Structure formats: C-alpha cells, structure tokens
Ligand SMILES: Cc1ncc(C[n+]2csc(CCOP(=O)(O)OP(=O)(O)O)c2C)c(N)n1
Ligand SMILES: CC(=O)[C@@H](O)[C@H](O)COP(=O)(O)O
C-alpha cells in the first residue's frame with residue numbers, strides 16, 4: 085500500500101473560488117497534487133483513470149479562468165471529470181466513487197451545481213452546450229459555456245450536427261477539443277489522421293512552437309468583434325481547418341499540459357465576446373502516471389490497483405466472461421464462414437472483438453463512436469450477402485434505434501446484433517444499464533431476439549445467429565463472468581422460437597429469459613425445500629415467443645413467474661400480452677412478471693442492483709410465496725424452516 089499522497093496546497097482548496105484566489109505560480113503544484121490525489125482515490129475504488137489524468141491541467145485552467153458554476157463546463161462522456169469533482173467540493177467523497185451510495189463515475193446534475201449536464205454516453209456536450217448558450221441569450225443571463233469533448237467522442241454524428249448548428253448561429257459557445265489520440269483504443273478513421281495533421285503538420289508545428297506568441301496575437305482579432313467575420317481571422321492560426329469551415333474560430337493546437345499556454349489563451353477566448361470558438365488542446369491520456377502512460381489502453385478503465393506497481397486487482401473467476409465466450413465462438417464460426425465480419429463502434433476490447441481482429445484483421449470494422457453508422461453500415465454489407473455481427477453494448481445500441489428499424493428490420497436484412505452488457509452493469513450506473521433492449525427491440529416486427537441463460541447457451545446463440553439468414557437476429561448477454569457450466573466444443577443451432585424445460589415440477593412455473601436462470605434455479609431449490617417443487621423453463625427467445633411452451637406452463641401450473649434482466653415492455657410484457665390475449669389468465673392461473681423496476685437505479689454492484697429489483701433468489705421466492713397466498717408471517721415461518 086502506498087502512503088496517502090502529500091497534498092498541502094490542494095488541502096487548502098475546497099472550491100473553484102479558492103482555486104481562483106491562488107497565485108498563478110502555485111497552480112503547477114496544485115495540478116501535481118490533484119493528479120496524485122486522483123490516482124490515490126481511483127486506486128481504492130477503480131474507475132476511469134487515464135482520461136482524468138490527461139485533463140488535470142485543463143481542469144485547473146478552466147476553473148481558474150471561468151467563473152464556475154455560473155459559467156458552465158460540460159464534460160463529454162463525463163469519465164474524465166474526476167479532477168473536476170475533486171476541485172468542486174467532492175474531494176471527501178472521492179473514495180466512494182462508483183460504490184453503492186457513493187459518487188457517480190460521471191457528471192450528474194443531481195450531484196453538484198458544477199455539473200450542469202449529466203453524461204455517460206459520448207458526444208452530447210456540444211449540443212447541450214449550444215442549448216445552454218442559446219438559453220442564456222434568451223434569458224438575458226450572460227455566461228460562458230464550455231464543452232470539453234475528446235477526439236474519440238468527436239467521431240460521432242451528434243458532434244457534427246451540433247457544430248453545424250452552432251456555426252450557423254454564431255453562438256457564443258466554446259468547444260475544447262481534448263485531443264489525446266486515444267478513444268478507449270487508439271481511434272480509427274479519417275478524423276484521427278486529420279487531427280494528427282493539425283498537430284504535427286509544418287504549418288501547425290510552427291503555431292505550436294509559437295504558443296507564447298499566440299498569446300499576444302490572439303487578443304487583437306478576438307477582441308474586435310467587428311473583424312470576426314473576416315475570413316482571415318477565422319483561419320488566423322492554421323490557414324483553414326474543418327472547424328473553421330463549420331463556422332468556428334479555431335485556436336490551437338495547444339499543449340494541454342502547459343498552464344502557461346492554457347491560462348492566457350483561455351482568458352483571451354473568454355474575453356473575446358465572440359463565438360463559436362474551438363480550442364484544440366493536445367494532451368496525453370494517462371499523463372503523469374507511468375503505468376497508465378505505458379499501457380495500451382492508457383488505463384482507460386481500471387479495477388482497484390497498487391499505486392506503486394500499477395498492478396490491478398483481478399477478481400478470481402472459475403468461468404470465462406460472456407464477452408470472451410462471444411468472441412471465441414465468433415472466431416470459431418468465422419473460420420468456417422468467410423462471409424462473417426464484425427463491426428464495433430469504438431469498443432474492440434469491451435466487446436472482445438480485439439481477439440477477432442488479431443485473427444481476421446480484414447474482417448473487423450471499428451467505425452469509431454458511431455453506433456448509428458455501425459448499424460446501417462452492417463445493413464449495407466448484409467444486402468450484399470455478408471454476415472455482419474454488430475457487437476454493441478445494449479446501452480449504446482439505443483443510439484441506433486431508427487437504424488435498426490428503418491435500415492435493418494423493415495428491409496428484413498440479416499444483421500446479427502451481439503448485445504453485450506445486457507441488464508445492470510454495476511458501477512457505471514443508470515447511464516450504462518442495458519435495461520431497455522428487450523423492450524425496444526421487442527417492439528420491432530421481424531427481429532429474432534434471444535437471451536443467453538449461461539455461457540454455453542451464448543455459444544449456441546452465436547452459432548444460431550451465424551446460421552440464420554432470414555432476417556435480423558439479436559442475442560443478449562450480461563457484463564461479467566459465466567456460470568461455470570460445461571462448455572460445448574461448438575455451438576449448436578437452436579430451433580428458432582423454442583424454449584426448454586430445465587426442471588420439471590408443479591404448481592409454480594419459473595420462466596426465465598437470460599442469465600437470471602442461475603438465481604431462478606437457486607430459488608427453485610429453496611422452494612423445493614419447502615415442498616413446492618417448481619418447474620423451471622428457459623425461454624431462450626423473446627421473439628418469436630415459444631407460445632406452445634408458455635401456454636402449457638399456464639395450463640398446468642397455478643402460478644407462472646417470468647424473470648428477465650430488462651425493464652417494462654420486455655419479456656414479461658410479451659408473455660403477459662400473449663397470455664391475456666389468449667384467455668389464459670381468465671381462469672385460476674396467476675402470472676407475475678419480475679423485471680427491472682421502472683426507475684433509474686443508482687450504481688452499485690450488479691448483485692446489489694438485482695437484489696434491490698427483487699430479481700435475486702430471495703425476491704423470486706418471496707414473489708412465488710406471496711402469489712400462492714402466503715402472508716408475511718406464514719412466509720417468515722416457512723422460510724425459517726429451510
Ligand atoms: C455513445 C457512446 N459510445 C461508446 C461509449 C464508450 N466510450 C466511453 S469513453 C470512450 C472513448 C472516448 O474517447 P475520447 O472522447 O477521446 O475521450 P478520452 O477517453 O480519450 O479522454 C468510449 C468509446 C460511450 N460512452 N458512449
Ligand atoms: C465511459 C464508458 O462508456 C466506458 O468506458 C464504459 O465504462 C466501459 O464499460 P465496460 O467496463 O463495461 O466495458
């Protein structure tokens with residue numbers, strides 16, 4: 085264990101106002117202490133480390149130059165906002181970060197007046213900032229609005245929609261492009277090459293080296309609003325950039341770790357009274373912490389770690405992760421079928437497709453943070469007979485809903501959706517919870533929807549998706565490790581729309597969709613110990629529903645309980661609709677859908693979140709007993725016996 089870092093100056097700074105009162109020459113020391121404090125805090129909690137390390141100086145500079153919280157700083161994604169949290173009154177809670185009842189890992193309006201916009205998903209900051217800037221005009225409350233967006237987040241369509249709008253409106257908006265040449269993985273695409281050109285091209289190198297001169301040169305044109313429409317002013321430093329063509333003043337590239345550059349230039353930008361302005365800062369992800377700087381992912385997301393060695397704590401596991409089973413199985417299938425290709429939207433390691441890329445570098449497409457494009461791009465490939473597997477987290481696929489409907493489903497194209505992080509994801513909290521795909525895909529005609537009950541089932545579902553050419557097909561699986569079941573060597577092709585009976589009993593039928601099956605079986609054991617031996621079924625498919633199986637369960641049991649890792653409108657709703665529409669609830673059968681509750685559940689461990697939702701073994705047993713008519717006393721007495 086490393087000693088707690090010594091932070092004598094930071095200890096005196098409890099708010100941005102106190103930061104602003106410091107002499108400028110102290111800010112370097114403050115930044116160093118802030119960095120040490122952040123490393124120490126994240127070593128205890130785990131979380132997003134590299135991005136925050138890269139913006140320590142930028143955070144100090146922004147809070148020094150701008151009058152926060154009156155001025156608004158919007159951190160895109162929000163994963164880099166830990167230094168901002170430390171400086172804005174949350175330092176004493178940093179070691180609760182991402183823990184139950186602790187600080188969020190992202191910006192959150194409810195958490196602080198210094199977080200004017202909540203985030204978690206990327207590329208929203210320019211739109212939100214523009215909205216704030218326009219609102220401040222309408223309301224006659226002048227303020228500066230600063231959107232800080234990374235080069236990775238800058239690949240998403242939303243960023244361009246916002247710049248297109250802002251440029252035409254001449255809005256007073258400051259965009260800070262934090263260019264660290266990293267997304268989670270190194271970024272892909274033409275924008276990366278373009279930014280690299282800006283940073284290292286001969287014209288721009290001159291500009292960068294002349295950073296001091298820039299300080300003197302910037303004020304004249306930015307101070308003179310009358311001249312701001314002159315074309316030469318817009319391209320003063322660079323001779324015309326993409327951003328200038330979109331109507332922004334472009335300032336940069338600047339060394340984002342050099343406070344002597346950042347502070348005066350940001351002051352000039354603040355005082356310019358003009359906009360929109362884009363300030364291009366160049367930073368290093370993981371800056372100032374050698375293990376992060378030297379790692380391939382710059383310690384984007386880490387578990388708890390040893391500060392001295394950088395070694396991360398890895399929880400022991402007896403089972404492979406679902407992600408790795410997906411990737412391995414896709415590789416197996418791809419070896420047999422050259423038409424299989426994989427698409428990721430900037431999540432090669434998170435989806436396991438980095439392994440696929442090692443073996444099939446010409447059959448993997450990392451399109452950057454661009455989920456909408458990823459889906460329609462996959463649809464295009466499918467029209468030509470390719471077999472695209474679009475691997476996207478449930479939460480990020482939300483971005484591409486219209487593309488799934490319009491570009492895939494209506495045209496009946498066989499795009500395969502590998503939906504990772506289904507259900508609660510734990511520490512990333514409600515922005516990242518994969519709670520909605522059962523409902524949002526379930527509402528679309530013609531998509532086959534599957535959920536894996538365990539890692540062996542996932543293997544079958546990958547094989548099934550590979551073999552299915554009749555239209556779109558999706559399979560979902562959660563964050564984390566499998567159940568430790570025996571793995572088949574190869575996946576079997578499942579009959580479409582058919583579930584399976586896992587355990588035959590009576591009175592109560594537990595109908596599971598997804599990996600709640602483990603808890604369902606544990607609940608079944610408890611109920612069996614009470615003399616109530618339930619039937620357990622794994623639905624496998626939400627669409628098409630196994631109507632024959634469900635009708636049979638309803639006809640032969642008093643109580644049917646469905647479970648799923650999804651919210652309202654999902655599997656339980658489909659089962660309820662089927663049962664009600666067919667008169668199967670008109671008799672003595674009682675149906676109870678167990679699902680993720682209709683509210684945003686704060687970050688905690690996945691197990692805690694499911695317990696709170698009543699989706700663990702205890703919740704399932706309680707639902708079964710109360711549905712059978714046990715009152716609280718009878719239930720307590722019964723449970724005391726086992
Ligand atoms: C819509 C969306 N897709 C994917 C992600 C996952 N994600 C979080 S941070 C990140 C990389 C962002 O890169 P950049 O904006 O350059 O920030 P950096 O981490 O480099 O500071 C990605 C892909 C996300 N949060 N939102
Ligand atoms: C900030 C962000 O969106 C990602 O970094 C996300 O936290 C990754 O989640 P996993 O750790 O589940 O891949």
Ligand SMILES: [Mg+2]
Pocket residue numbers: 234235236237262263264265266267
């Ligand atoms: Mg980046």
